[in-house]
Amino acid sequence: MVNVTYDASGDLNSPVGGVFNMGDIAWTLASTALVWIMIPGVGFFYSGLLRRKNALNMIYLSMMTIAVVSFQWFFWGYSLAFSDTASPYIGNLKYFALRNVLDQPSIGSVKVPAIVFCVFQLMFAAITPMIAIGAVAERSRLGPLTAFVFFWSTLVYDPIACWTWNSNGWSFVLGGLDFAGGTPVHISSGTAALAISLYLGKRRGWGTERLAYKPHNTTYVILGTVFLWFGWFGFNGGSALSANLRATQACIVTNLAASVGGLTWMFWDYRLERKWSVVGFCSGAISGLVAITPGSGYVGSPAAVLFGFMAGTVCNFATQLKFIFKFDDTLDIFASHAIGGIVGNILTGLFAQASVAGADGITIIPGGWLDHNYRQLGIQLADSVSGLAYSFVMTTIILWIMHYIPGLRLRCDEETEILGVDDAEMGEFAYDYVGIESELMPRSEYNAGASGGSREPRHTAATTSQVSEPEKDPKVGET
Template identity: 50%
Template sequence: MADTPVYNASEPSGGDPLKVNVNTQFEGFEWNYTYIVFCGFIVWLIIPGIGLLYSGLARRKSALALLFQSLMIVAVTTFQWIFWGYSLAYSRDASPFIGTLKNFGLKDVMAAPSPGSAVLPEIVFCFYQLLFCACTVMIVVGGAFERGNMLPSLVFSFCWATVVYCPVACWTWNSNGWLYNLPSLDFAGGGPVHIASGWSALAYALVLGKRKHVDETSHGKPHNTTLVFLGTTLIWFGWFGFNGGSALNASVRAMLAAFNTNTAACTGVLGWVLVDSIKNRGKFSVVGACEGAIAGLVGITPAAGFVSVWLAACIGFLTSIVCALLQDVNNWLHIDEGMDVFKLHGIGGMVGAFLTGIFASQSVAALDGATEATGGIDGNGMQVGKQLAEVCAISAYSFTVSCILLYILKWIPGMHLRVHEEAEMIGLDRAQFVDEQIGERAILDELFVSSSSTPAHASVVNESLGISTGSKDLKM
């Protein structure tokens, strides 16, 4: 077996490629970082998967905006990560709360052994973690659906990744982070990805306020269930890389994490469908099954590399049951968070983190040949308290800082977080995209068949579209 590469602080970039072959230090480990790169490629599919899911759940007149936003989010987040995001999260001289700018602009991030795993070149580790950040930001913007202005949402995404995601990632995964050293157990992002995004999406929806002219049951009828199904399958597939690669090596632990991922998603489907069938007297819901799969995936994320397959099945099932039973949580909170980001990711992430403290096993964590961890199932009941500390800290920080950031942006001249009422009525697609790219019939159908529309609303809409109310020559 090849010797494990050792980081040399005098050559932080891993060596001068003009003088030495920087690949030599990783000889014998090529299979390992090839596997992580492949995992990164399939994690990328989660981003358009979320775009398709959101697009299918939204009304037709705002579907295109959500697809476009998925590409813009990955573009903006990549720039943020290169600019200073990676350094703030993973610099080797980080404080317990935030990194430094030592790697600003990816300075010295190249061929040295990474801070996450000595058998990974740092550029591979950086790329893989970038996709985690992009997925998280994409989840967050679901809180603004059908009324969030595009440009301010992209500005918010850059700032949110900087002041929320990067600090929380540093707490959780940087070897200097306070949660890492507590330790709380978070294998693949129950805290930084799901709890943080869920609470931040709730903050986004709160600051924007409720949608206008929408009846209370409209969100229960997605405009395109096929898109919801397709988006969910891409997310499910991408999650194999999300959890399977989080061991940061191609070990037995990584393979178990991938198996646990599929197991929890499947039992999540079963749990949600069970609740739906009881509520609906034996009738089923495709959207409900998709939500169950996502709830199961969220629940197993912090635990995937810490539990056995049967316990993964329990976690997926229990998480989906809890989320399904909280179907009306947005009504209870009087917040219009129509994409259910808080319910699935916020609540699901908290349930998963809690169950990780109960079920985590040192013998499973040690399957990668290096990790030592003690969980509740091994007799360390204090681990549950540490998991709750993670849940409380990340929840409070994410929600509070997100609210502050959104209110700051809201009061900046010209930075309108929410579109005007007329734009919301005609749809984000008509308001923010060139006409040639929009299916006019889909938009007009959405406008005129709505039973909630009043004559006054129709008049505003027709005026904004340039349509005379007396005209019978509409091109449908």
């Protein structure tokens, strides 16, 4: 039993001296809930961008990831990332099964207990593999992904989190500035998505009109963006681990960068199609959120405008990389997260300010180029390249080891891809009906198939033999 005592102000007394601030605990726990809602937010965002026949499994994967990583974090993930006797690269099993993780001061802040810090960091550990496995969209078996998430969290996320945020980590000691996860979350997941895309190969019909479809549910895309934007206040603001001015500043720049990023991406798309794309706006907002993540506790509000603009611009153009190098990154995860994270890390090296970091009354940094600390850019680049290279190589190794273990190969067969992963792997659908006519019939028989820029065909429960002649007319019943 823990002997809990309070001081005169009502705050908790630490068992080793000092005080746990109740307000800081409350803010960190509230931020934990905010970040949790981001994880299904990623699922809804991804689901909306896909075809109807693959809409449900992405939402399922978001919930599966929460469950698997929650166990992994309890089992050894937290200890591997945040044990206070860690090596420069990875922790040990000092806190295996959360042993002795309760009322001791956390490695992140002496003002919150270890158990609060642990559950907050769990949310970061859970959302990262979910971002990455969006790359399996429309062409993966679901069962092996539970094993992949466990292995990837252990071998990729935990080491990068350790060297970035653990006080013993090499990047932390070197002076790397990453407030909320530019490298551990975004560069690692975005690069893993690239490795997954290369391993799985292209979807059936890649490079043809068949895959030139628009998102099947734009409302899901908006809903996912709402969850992400809303939760990002906890993602960045909560990383201060305290209810103070630095957390407030992090929330201000988070919202500003998202706003500018959304507008920038939308304007770039408008120049091509003369349409005000809400999908473009949402994509830009997320790229702005990604970029501001590493710098949110270090940069001022004017810099946040540049973060949003650069992310909305660079990530927008980076979506063309998959066509140049011919890889099937279905949801542009590499462009939005890996490239966006690199943009954020570089800009943090340029615009970090000691005065902003010191708004919490504790943190002391030399700043970036604005404070004439010119070596900071080199440190940020070293951290970015290390995270990118490590994630890509280790993810590829995990995928190919699983490839040769019976039952763990990720790539689905062609029949599953045609029917849709929801039907073949789950036997459930996001909606009542899923359109498969365009996949199973030649265009000469059914000319309502998805083509360049068009919506999906009419959805019906009828089979080919049950469809009457009037129903085969693509003009009947269309809206």
